[in-house]
Amino acid sequence: MHEEWRQSRDSLAADACPGIPAYDDALAEYHAEAWSYLDDWASHGQAVLDINTAARHAPSTLDPPPTATTAPAPGRASTVRR
Numbered sequence: 001m002h003e004e005w006r007q008s009r010d011s012l013a014a015d016a017c018p019g020i021p022a023y024d025d026a027l028a029e030y031h032a033e034a035w036s037y038l039d040d041w042a043s044h045g046q047a048v049l050d051i052n053t054a055a056r057h058a059p060s061t062l063d064p065p066p067t068a069t070t071a072p073a074p075g076r077a078s079t080v081r082r
Contacts, residue, residue, distance in 0.1 A: 001037070005030040 008026045009016075016023040 001030070001033060 005026075008030070009023075012022055012026060018024065018027075
């Protein structure tokens, strides 16, 4: 959206600046389009941040589960001599 604003701004006359109706109209249109995105962020932004925090602190499903290196293999008796 910002890139569209830059293109709109760059297509205006060279003397277009704040206070000139053509510039102000283009800027008002850009702001009007941005409101829905800002409203979404205001409504749901904290949930997105909470999900990100939870995901960063959760154990990875890609890591293998911890194994006990001292446990005997399943089905085998321990061969420790005393």
